Amino acid sequence: MESVTSLLESIADVGRDGQRGGYSRPVFSTAELDLRGWFIEQAGRRGLDVETDRNGIIWAWWGEPQRGALVTGSHLDSVPGGGAFDGPLGVASALAAVDVLKERGVQPNRPLAVTVFPEEEGSRFGVACLGSRLLAGAIDPDKARNLRDEHGTSFADAARANGLDPAHFGRDDEALARIGDFIELHVEQGRGLGEDGPAIAVGSSILGHGRWRISVAGQGNHAGTTLMADRADPMVAAAQIILAVQQIAAKQPDARATVGRIQPVPGGTNVIASRVDLWLDARHPDDAVTAQLVETIHGKAQKIAAFEGCSVSLTEESYSGTVHFDPALQRQLENALPGAPVLATGAGHDAGVLAARVPSGMLFVKNPSGISHSPEEYVEPWDADAGAAALADVLEALL
Template identity: 80%
Template structure:
């Protein structure tokens, strides 16, 4: 029987990033397509019938597709230079859990599906959990079709190239109705379980969070001929805004605010930029506080930009309010995993999007250092096995 580690080892060379370290597996890249093919092959080996729905979500069925099925799974795409476990751990664990259920002689009284959601990280088109948002209608289909990656490719064009009809992207009542309960296993992206804690925990909630694009416009010019006093340099303003983001968040308990990406235009070494785009991630347990934080950051950015002779504009790219998982399903998961601690998470997940539409739950597997979205992300082999066993216990109880 495969282990979680052996399955992850079989894809260890897919999407390696020699520059950043770790893995870069944006949706519908060659690496992510290879992973989708790997999943299809592994599901087939287990006698699971695989289909791709109109939003590009993979479904591997044990039993006939039907309404009210038990569904588990995660994603295979990654952030740039991400770790080996964020996403693939949940997929590999779901496949091993199926093996364990079959070895136990479990005869499901309803269908079970293992899913792979595309573009969970939002690293290509800028909207996190895009696959589950499309499925549920949480994002407008026309807006989604017009999303573009850094090379100017629209989601509609990329979907078409990958065998999807872009006109059919969007809320899928039939597919959504097939989910009776959804359980997602994921590597813990924090230190809630600690280095010496138990291998698994049960998720309770997801912190409200969103992404905003802040653009600072100035005057592009020559780096050698433009005197310092004559400059309207948006990069100078952008540097001050990054510091202001930290200062604003540090003044509010439980707030997190990050500038993880900054892009000057045109980006030449000997060129004063004409525009700098910053992407802002803000999170807080209370959605109204998140809004206040963003407003405060925007206000500071406008003042900083004006002082440098520039202008600052803000646009929301995505937002998900704080999610509390279904209480009844959470109790069932806890009953199947007695003694497992209950933890909130500050990371977004497809389970959080689905929670607004179907009963959803999460199981977290210990990450000793708490580091994620980094090559240093880690799960011990024994904890990975324990996670798959825990997921099998949960699925058996729900089946």
């Protein structure tokens, strides 16, 4: 078996971000395309047959593609300045697990596929798990085609430039029928396993979560000639809204709300902005509470904006309700990994999207600090290899 660490080391220089630290690998960037090429090469070395479907998902097959296959995999794109493990750990572990199964002499009684999903993070086009959403019919293809990045490039145009036909985007019942079970291994994005806990956990559920764009409109003007009393400055309102998000979420048990991105228009140093866009991420185990949380934030934002002579609009960009993984499949994972703890996660994953269509489950590998979406994200080499071995145990049991 090629170690997971050696596989990850082979892509360690791809997409390094000298400004933010860590890695920036947005979908269809040079870095992400290089990683897709790396995966195709690694799959070929293992004798897997590779195809890319109409939604841009890569499938590497051990056995003839057919209904009811066992599928595992993850993603290769990243958040801006992300860590080395979020996504690639699951892909590298799946390749290593194939090595383990072959070393054990396993002869699959059904096909096995390793997949790579595009735009899982939503860092370029704003909708997380976009590839799996298209596959599962969880997003309208027209909406997906018309998503635009910060430079105004549409997802349709970016996909077309990389060999896909956007006219064929959308729910793929034939591909879904090929998935008998889907297992995703992922770095743990929290401290559920602790620093000294076991290396592996079985996933139970994913918190309901969504992304909203809050646009604060004011009056653009000259920073030097406009008196303070004459301003309708959306940046001032945006700053107060960001503080209000934190205060509102802190009062709701188990809620998480974050403004992680802010974009002033036009963005000049000596210019009072005419508009400021904020992106809100909100999460809670109860979908009704998430909806109420966002409604409360919106109401407070309207009051803040009005006081500053501005207005606010709220646009939902994506939402995924709380997901509970298939109970029967979860029991099979637990039986294959005796003693492994069971964890819920607050992070979204392709497995959560697919769970609405096919039996899905997850494995988590220990991250000692719990830090993720950051250059400080980390997995010990021995834990990474333990994760690949555990994934192999699960796949063998299911095969």
